[in-house]
Amino acid sequence: MNQLKKQLVCVLMVLGFCLPTIAQSGPPQPPMGKRWVMNPDFSDEFNGTSLDAQKWFDHHPNWKGREPGIFLPSQVSVKDGYMQIKGEKLEKDTIVKAYGRNLKFNIAGGAVVSKKSTFLGYYECRVKAAATTMSTTFWFSTNGTAKGPNDCDKYGQEWDIQECIGRTGDFSGNHFANGMNSNGHFWYTDCDKKKHDLRAPAVKFHNSELPSKDFHVYGGWWRDENSASFYYDEREPKHMKFYDKVVGKPFSEPMYMRLVSETYPFPWIELPTDEELADDTKNTVYYDWVRGYKLVDVLDSSLNQNYEMGVKLYHETVIFPETEMEISEKQKIKIPFSFKANQKRTIYLKISQTTDKLKEKWDKKIAEKQFDVSPGYGNMEIEFKLDKELSRNEQYKVEAFIRDINKTNKPKDAIEASTLFLKIN
Known part of the structure; x- marks a missing residue:
């Protein structure tokens, strides 16, 4: 009205x-x-x-x-x-x-x-x-x-x-x-x-x-x-x-x-x-x-944000600052991104190998992390410590989903998703 x-x-x-x-x-x-x-x-x-x-x-x-x-x-x-x-x-x-x-x-x-x-x-x-x-x-x-x-x-x-x-x-x-x-x-x-x-x-x-x-x-x-x-x-x-x-x-x-x-x-x-x-x-x-x-x-969850949740200010999303990121550290990787959320959400990050040289499954999962965020516009980075070094001869990507905390990490349950490609130097 x-x-x-x-x-x-x-x-x-x-x-x-x-x-x-x-x-x-x-x-x-x-x-x-x-x-x-x-x-x-x-x-x-x-x-x-x-x-x-x-x-x-x-x-x-x-x-x-x-x-x-x-x-x-x-x-x-x-x-x-x-x-x-x-x-x-x-x-x-x-x-x-x-x-x-x-x-x-x-x-x-x-x-x-x-x-x-x-x-x-x-x-x-x-x-x-x-x-x-x-x-x-x-x-x-x-x-x-x-x-x-x-x-x-x-x-x-x-x-x-x-x-x-x-x-x-x-x-x-x-x-x-x-x-x-x-x-x-x-x-x-x-x-x-x-x-x-x-x-x-x-x-x-x-x-x-x-x-x-x-x-x-x-x-x-x-x-x-x-x-x-x-x-x-x-x-x-x-x-x-x-x-x-x-x-x-x-x-x-x-x-x-x-x-x-x-x-x-x-x-x-x-x-x-x-x-x-x-x-x-x-x-x-x-x-x-x-x-x-x-x-x-960025991860402070102690605030009363009832007013903000009532406004529903944002188009909820997770955003990488660029589509490709060059990295030199092959086993410890820091991934920067920002998010916008109108209520408490879960963010899921997955690193995958996108080549298929060994005839293994396409988009082979290398590592994953998930965590909850509170309402607002946040800017942060997540560190992955990998079991094995990434190879210059392979191609890798990072996928990020923002989703309802009660849903799964399947792409169909994502509110929005973003992709970052890694370039190993």
């Missing part, structure tokens, strides 16, 4: 027919010996009827909004399979006293903020921007500041995976109306209380199509305290090195996830018009889902 509703809403949003964007989702290949698992505290399919109050604030707990746009819980909703943030014109100006001054607001926006903070990991969302100049964003930042290297200074972090607007216009920030825009801000306050925005070189993916025309997948891998990588649909990733001239590891503190629609000041970006804010086909951001992942040891 939710999928049907999503298709219907897609039609209504563009007053016509909407073809879905085929976009990659799921994390990039993990490091050797590691497995990506979903982090439920930063994941939501938004298939209910209200925001999950255990995970999210329906407002920004530390920020009223950028004038003249105020964050209001009334603008945040979950329905039809989406988390929606609606931009609207207020009936009258609203004055809010905050940060030691009076703030004037006349446009309503919204913010959804995680209740927990996170450190490192991969994060992605699938979203369709509002067709206005209000922002559609997916970002992380710290609450408060960390002590700087001189004791009298301090710093904060902001990591913007995606920041865009949904239409073009005659203003300097017009480039935010296409593609993916990513930044890494090191917010530094020196000992003289002067504030500095020490940002990394921006990462940009260009797309001539407006982000309000269709859904796109925006992803970011916070690799370590010094670097991040960014992912846009099916494109190759781009990379960022954070500013590290003040502290050697600038992104050292946990951050909170933010899904925000706000106003931007002219001449950077002009304010939305009253007409587009009154148009329900233009004024709403649609977040289809948001997902967070963390790295664990």
